[in-house]
Structure formats: structure tokens, C-alpha cells
Amino acid sequence: MxxxxxxxxxxxxxxxxxxxxxxxxxxxxxxxxxxxxxxxxxxxxxxxxxxxxxxxxxxxxxxxxxxxxxxxxxxxxxxxxxxxxxxxxxxxxxxxxxxxxxxxxxxxxxxxxxxxxxxxxxxxxxxxxxxxxxxGSTPKIAPKNGKKVAVVGSGPSGITCAGELARNGFEVTVFEAFFTGGGVLVYGIPEFRLPKAVVKREIDGLTELGVKFEYNSVVGRITTADELFEEGYDAIYIATGAGLPKFLNVPGENLPKVFFANEYLTRVNLMRANEFPEFDTPTKHGKNVVVFGGGNVAMDAVRTAKRLGAERAIIAYRRTEEEMPARRAELHQAKQEGVEVMPLVAPLEFIAGEDGNVASVRVQRCELGEPDESGRRRPVPIEGAIEEIPCDVAISAIGTNANPFAELIGGMELNKWGYIVANEETGATSNPRIWAGGDIVTGAATVILAMGAGKKAAADITEKLGA
Ligand SMILES: Cc1cc2nc3c(=O)[nH]c(=O)nc-3n(C[C@H](O)[C@H](O)[C@H](O)COP(=O)(O)OP(=O)(O)OC[C@H]3O[C@@H](n4cnc5c(N)ncnc54)[C@H](O)[C@@H]3O)c2cc1C
Missing domain, CATH: 1.10.1060.10 (Alpha-helical ferredoxin)
Structure with a gap:
């Protein structure tokens, strides 16, 4: 020192x-x-x-x-x-x-x-x-308090809440729709940024604390909130995320080889499409790949395409690099790896080739206008500045909406976009036995915020039920 x-x-x-x-x-x-x-x-x-x-x-x-x-x-x-x-x-x-x-x-x-x-x-x-x-020191675990909590979703918010509650003496079961735990940490963020083994270590740590995991369990389909209460759960924490893709709403979006980023990434990250045929799920390995978007999801998709053999991998974004919400490290590393950044373009139409698959995309060139409600300068189309970019894979990564199951789980107030209405400080919802947090409350945000919400909710659940 x-x-x-x-x-x-x-x-x-x-x-x-x-x-x-x-x-x-x-x-x-x-x-x-x-x-x-x-x-x-x-x-x-x-x-x-x-x-x-x-x-x-x-x-x-x-x-x-x-x-x-x-x-x-x-x-x-x-x-x-x-x-x-x-x-x-x-x-x-x-x-x-x-x-x-x-x-x-x-x-x-x-x-x-x-x-x-x-x-x-x-x-x-x-x-x-x-x-x-x-x-690190072995965490202290409170004696069992005889109360049961169901956590819905095993992303960072769900697993943080589950861990805190287990340490506070609750019996916790995590219900997860996928066959494995971690949420976006495993199905969205690629191995080259976050190795699966790191996430598995956290999940294994929870299992050692006594947390049970029920995989392949879509709450809302297999059971409702009321049924969970009937089964003896005293409280529910809902952390189902916001993974429902937003559409670009342009012609040709449904053509074969036009993917939503979450589907593309899930195929590779979770189903190991990069190792097909050893694993069952294939994906298209494009030579010319265009990804629309400027956030972490777009970066992960384009860098994945590069690793699957793309010779030209483009990030097409409607503003400039400066406004891109992606982590700077991601943008920097993507460029180092040969990803091309095409700023100030918006998709107009995906065009099919003779085989019916996407063969190109027509884009509108833009310039920056006045700031919009987000404070960032709005992209404004330049009249007549239209181009066609060849591509054999196109990926849309322009954002997501609430996962749709909250309504089916039932029992608490949702806003008009399907997100759960919950107190920012405690995660409490309109139902005194249901708490919620992470992306299903805030909309797509960050790992640390999702985690923070899980922690706050666990503290509130402990205060209300733990004694
Ligand atoms: C590709 C990608 C890259 C990202 N990169 C970053 C980054 O670099 N840094 C960062 O901070 N943030 C990043 N984010 C955002 C971050 O991952 C999310 O904000 C965070 O994962 C939200 O956590 P969550 O626990 O609320 O939800 P999620 O991680 O989405 O987990 C929700 C879980 O709930 C499960 N589920 C859904 N419905 C049900 C149901 N009905 N029953 C049972 N289970 C259900 C889902 O299968 C999922 O496992 C990224 C997101 C994506 C998609």
C-alpha cells in the first residue's frame, strides 16, 4: 500500500x-x-x-x-x-x-x-x-420461521429475493418457466460476457441455502396466485421480467431469417444453437447480418452473429453512437471485433429474395432534430435518403414489453401496459400478500436495479411476515 x-x-x-x-x-x-x-x-x-x-x-x-x-x-x-x-x-x-x-x-x-x-x-x-x-464469510441463517414464500421467476430479482428470504428463515420455492435458472443472465447475456458457470454458482448457492426450484413451471398457466395461497404459501414475489419483444411494425418483419433478438439469443445461449447438430435447436448463421437497436441487447445479438461467422455484422441505429444506451465497453469491444456501426438509419421494409428468405432491408437515413421526451435528440428522416442494405439475417432489438403472465397470475393491479403496479421502496402491490419487482415493474432496466428490488421486497416481506 x-x-x-x-x-x-x-x-x-x-x-x-x-x-x-x-x-x-x-x-x-x-x-x-x-x-x-x-x-x-x-x-x-x-x-x-x-x-x-x-x-x-x-x-x-x-x-x-x-x-x-x-x-x-x-x-x-x-x-x-x-x-x-x-x-x-x-x-x-x-x-x-x-x-x-x-x-x-x-x-x-x-x-x-x-x-x-x-x-x-x-x-x-x-x-x-x-x-x-x-x-467470504458463511452467511448467517435465521432459524426457520414456518412461513412459505413463492418466488415467480429466477432472474436477478427473483434469485436475490429468494436468497434474502432463505437467510431470513423462510421456506422459499422459485417457480421458473424455463428449464434452468437465471432469467436474462442465462438466456439473454452471452457466454462471452457472462459465463453460465458464474450464474450457476449463484443458483447452486441458493439450493445450498434450502431454496427449492420448480423448473418448466409457468405460473399463470399451471397455477394462479390464489391457488398458490391455497397450497399454503404465505406470500408471493413476482419477478417475471419484460422479455416480450416490441415489433418494428414495418413490412416484411415476418419474413424467415428476421429474428427478434431475444429469440436469436435464447437459441444460442440457452439451446446452444451454435453447437447444432450436437444440440437440437438450429439457427441461421448469416454472412451479412443487420441488427436494429443500440442497447446491450443489440450489442449481444450482433457480437453473437459475428461469432457465428458473419462477415459483415452491422449495428443500425436511428440516432448516433453518442445516444446509444449500450454499455460503452460493449460498443468498444464490438467495434474491436469488427462490428460496423451504421448511425442515423431506421428500417422501412424487409425484402425477400427468390428463396423467400430476407435478402435486404430498405432503410431511411435520418438526422438529429430537437430532443424528445427522453431528452435525447429525435431522429428526423432526410427526405429521399433511402438505401437498401443486403442481409441474409436481420435482427430486431428495439426493446421489450412486460411478460404477459402477470394478468393470468391474477390478484394485483397492473398498469395499462401490463406491468405490475408496486411500491418502489417495498415492492408491495395492491394485494397485501403479493410483492413484485424487477423489469415486470420498471420495464426493461438493469440487473442491479432488478436485484435491488428483490432485496427491498425481501426486507418488507420479512418485516410483515417474518416475526
Ligand atoms: C440480451 C440482454 C442483455 C442485457 N445486458 C445487460 C447488461 O449488460 N447490464 C445490465 O445491467 N442489464 C442488462 N440487461 C437487462 C437485465 O438483464 C434485466 O434488467 C434483468 O435481467 C431483469 O431481471 P428480472 O429478474 O426482473 O427479470 P428476468 O431476468 O427477465 O427474469 C425473469 C424470469 O422470469 C421467468 N418467467 C417469466 N414469466 C414467468 C411465469 N409466468 N412463471 C414462471 N417464470 C416466469 C422468465 O423465464 C425469466 O427466467 C440485458 C437484457 C437483455 C435481454
């Missing part, structure tokens, strides 16, 4: 320790993790840059207020188990959040060192600790 007279002096002028990435040309050919994570030496070097601010803005920048300077201090002191315990007071999924949180717009975005574009690599440090779960 850099010290003078026993006082810590940060190496604040040192450059940020670079990410430990695989070379772009090699990694873009397969699904290996792009970022190998910091070694111990790299983590300590990076921790030694932290200013240890008296008023740490990074903590306010984190949606769950992780005590960032404290865990960084523990890394400096090489007390990694202590560092992990500090994170776990606020976040149960550091190995996941360290990899996928949009740190640049949260903790790292407000880091004082970011004024010079050199913020502490908080995500990398969090991941460094999260990847060594064996070093």
Missing part, C-alpha cells in the same frame, strides 16, 4: 489498469469470455489509485449503495474475504454485477477521477472479489 508516515497516499496519477481482454481477432471466433478479469496484482495496483474520498460519490452512484471505498481499501490491505463481505452487505451478486453493470453511468461515472477520464475500475474490482466466493 503506498504510504507516507503510515498515511495512505493514493497513486492517483497512475493510469487506470487496463481490462484483461483476449485479443479481438481471436475472441471474435468463439464464445470464450472476452475479459479475463484482473489478477491479484492488477487489482491491488488499481485499488492503490483510489482517492478514498471523504464524501464518496461512487456510493451514491451505485443503485444499491455498495460501500465502494471500504471494499477497495480491503483489496489494498489484501484482505479479500473482508472486501467480499463488505460488498455482500448490499449486493449478493458481485461476480455478475461486476461484469454487466453499466458502471460508466453509475459508480465510475461519478468517480472524481472520471473528471480526467480515468475513473477507478470499480466494476473490475468488484468482479475480482466476486470471483472468489470461497473467501
Amino acid at each position: 503506498p504510504e507516507v508516515n503510515g498515511r495512505y497516499i493514493p497513486n492517483a496519477k497512475a493510469p487506470r489498469v487496463p481490462d484483461n481482454e483476449e485479443p479481438a481477432a481471436e475472441r471474435a471466433c468463439d464464445f470464450r469470455p472476452v475479459d479475463k478479469g484482473y489478477t491479484k496484482e492488477m487489482a491491488i495496483e488499481e485499488a492503490n489509485r483510489c482517492l478514498n474520498c471523504k464524501k464518496p460519490l461512487c456510493v451514491d452512484g451505485c443503485p444499491v449503495n455498495i460501500k465502494i471505498p471500504q471494499f477497495i481499501e480491503a483489496i489494498r490491505a489484501e484482505e479479500f474475504g473482508r472486501g467480499l463481505d463488505i460488498i455482500r452487505e448490499d449486493s449478493m451478486l458481485p461476480a455478475i454485477c461486476g461484469r454487466v453493470c453499466p458502471q460508466e453511468s453509475q459508480c465510475e461515472g461519478v468517480c472524481i477521477l472520471n473528471k480526467k477520464g480515468n475513473p477507478i475500475a470499480i466494476g473490475q474490482l468488484e468482479r475480482f472479489l466476486g470471483d472468489q466466493p470461497e473467501l
Whole structure:
């Protein structure tokens, strides 16, 4: 630790320790993790840059207020188990959040060192600790309180809530529509960004805590909220996500080889279409792939297409790179891997080739106009500026809606778009025995927010039922 007279002096002028990435040309050919994570030496070097601010803005920048300077201090002191315990007071999924949180717009975005574009690599440090779960203390588990909770959905919100409740003495069963747990963490985010083994470790940890998982169980189809109560559950936490695709609403959208990103990604991530015929589900390996959208989902889809052999993989976005909501690291890595960014275009029509499959897409060139209600400048079509881009696979990644089962589960108020109406601080719904959180309440958001909602709901359920 850099010290003078026993006082810590940060190496604040040192450059940020670079990410430990695989070379772009090699990694873009397969699904290996792009970022190998910091070694111990790299983590300590990076921790030694932290200013240890008296008023740490990074903590306010984190949606769950992780005590960032404290865990960084523990890394400096090489007390990694202590560092992990500090994170776990606020976040149960550091190995996941360290990899996928949009740190640049949260903790790292407000880091004082970011004024010079050199913020502490908080995500990398969090991941460094999260990847060594064996070093942390064994969580304390309250004695069983005799109460049963059903958690619907095993995404980050559901598993966080389940873990907290199990530790608080509840008997918890997670009902999951898919054959495996993790939600978007396994069906949406590709292996090269978030290895399945990391998510499995978290699910296994819950099983060890006594949480039961009922897979292939679509609540709303197999059972309703009322039936769960009749079966003896005292409370329900609903975290079914927002994975229903939004349509582009342009002609030709239903042509073969025009995919929704979630379907395309699920085929590869969950059904291992990249290993067809060893696995049953195929997908189209396009040579010219166009993906419409500018968020993380679009980036994951285009980078997956590249790994499936696309020679030309394009991100077509209606605004400019600056307005893209994707994590900066994703955009940067996608470009390194040869993805082409085509800004200021909107799809007009998908056109079929002789074989009936999509062969091209007509796009409208745009320019930026006045800001819209989101504060971002609105794309305005340039009259007559229409082009045709050849493609043998097209993917739409322009957003999602609420998963449609909340209505069938029944028993609580939904808004007009099908999202559950729930208290932001507690997750409480209009039904005193049902709580809800994550994307099914907020709309498509982030892992850390979904997780935070699960934690808040678990605290409220414990307060209301736990004693
Ligand atoms: C491709 C992709 C990439 C993303 N990348 C990032 C990123 O880099 N960083 C980030 O912070 N966020 C990212 N996000 C967003 C983030 O993953 C979500 O905000 C988060 O997963 C929401 O968590 P959740 O628990 O609310 O829902 P989900 O993760 O969607 O989980 C919901 C679960 O509920 C199950 N389910 C649905 N209906 C039922 C039912 N009726 N019965 C039983 N089970 C049901 C679903 O099968 C699913 O497993 C990404 C999203 C996608 C799609």
C-alpha cells in the first residue's frame, strides 16, 4: 500500500489498469469470455489509485449503495474475504454485477477521477472479489420461521429475493418457466460476457441455502396466485421480467431469417444453437447480418452473429453512437471485433429474395432534430435518403414489453401496459400478500436495479411476515 508516515497516499496519477481482454481477432471466433478479469496484482495496483474520498460519490452512484471505498481499501490491505463481505452487505451478486453493470453511468461515472477520464475500475474490482466466493464469510441463517414464500421467476430479482428470504428463515420455492435458472443472465447475456458457470454458482448457492426450484413451471398457466395461497404459501414475489419483444411494425418483419433478438439469443445461449447438430435447436448463421437497436441487447445479438461467422455484422441505429444506451465497453469491444456501426438509419421494409428468405432491408437515413421526451435528440428522416442494405439475417432489438403472465397470475393491479403496479421502496402491490419487482415493474432496466428490488421486497416481506 503506498504510504507516507503510515498515511495512505493514493497513486492517483497512475493510469487506470487496463481490462484483461483476449485479443479481438481471436475472441471474435468463439464464445470464450472476452475479459479475463484482473489478477491479484492488477487489482491491488488499481485499488492503490483510489482517492478514498471523504464524501464518496461512487456510493451514491451505485443503485444499491455498495460501500465502494471500504471494499477497495480491503483489496489494498489484501484482505479479500473482508472486501467480499463488505460488498455482500448490499449486493449478493458481485461476480455478475461486476461484469454487466453499466458502471460508466453509475459508480465510475461519478468517480472524481472520471473528471480526467480515468475513473477507478470499480466494476473490475468488484468482479475480482466476486470471483472468489470461497473467501467470504458463511452467511448467517435465521432459524426457520414456518412461513412459505413463492418466488415467480429466477432472474436477478427473483434469485436475490429468494436468497434474502432463505437467510431470513423462510421456506422459499422459485417457480421458473424455463428449464434452468437465471432469467436474462442465462438466456439473454452471452457466454462471452457472462459465463453460465458464474450464474450457476449463484443458483447452486441458493439450493445450498434450502431454496427449492420448480423448473418448466409457468405460473399463470399451471397455477394462479390464489391457488398458490391455497397450497399454503404465505406470500408471493413476482419477478417475471419484460422479455416480450416490441415489433418494428414495418413490412416484411415476418419474413424467415428476421429474428427478434431475444429469440436469436435464447437459441444460442440457452439451446446452444451454435453447437447444432450436437444440440437440437438450429439457427441461421448469416454472412451479412443487420441488427436494429443500440442497447446491450443489440450489442449481444450482433457480437453473437459475428461469432457465428458473419462477415459483415452491422449495428443500425436511428440516432448516433453518442445516444446509444449500450454499455460503452460493449460498443468498444464490438467495434474491436469488427462490428460496423451504421448511425442515423431506421428500417422501412424487409425484402425477400427468390428463396423467400430476407435478402435486404430498405432503410431511411435520418438526422438529429430537437430532443424528445427522453431528452435525447429525435431522429428526423432526410427526405429521399433511402438505401437498401443486403442481409441474409436481420435482427430486431428495439426493446421489450412486460411478460404477459402477470394478468393470468391474477390478484394485483397492473398498469395499462401490463406491468405490475408496486411500491418502489417495498415492492408491495395492491394485494397485501403479493410483492413484485424487477423489469415486470420498471420495464426493461438493469440487473442491479432488478436485484435491488428483490432485496427491498425481501426486507418488507420479512418485516410483515417474518416475526
Ligand atoms: C440480451 C440482454 C442483455 C442485457 N445486458 C445487460 C447488461 O449488460 N447490464 C445490465 O445491467 N442489464 C442488462 N440487461 C437487462 C437485465 O438483464 C434485466 O434488467 C434483468 O435481467 C431483469 O431481471 P428480472 O429478474 O426482473 O427479470 P428476468 O431476468 O427477465 O427474469 C425473469 C424470469 O422470469 C421467468 N418467467 C417469466 N414469466 C414467468 C411465469 N409466468 N412463471 C414462471 N417464470 C416466469 C422468465 O423465464 C425469466 O427466467 C440485458 C437484457 C437483455 C435481454
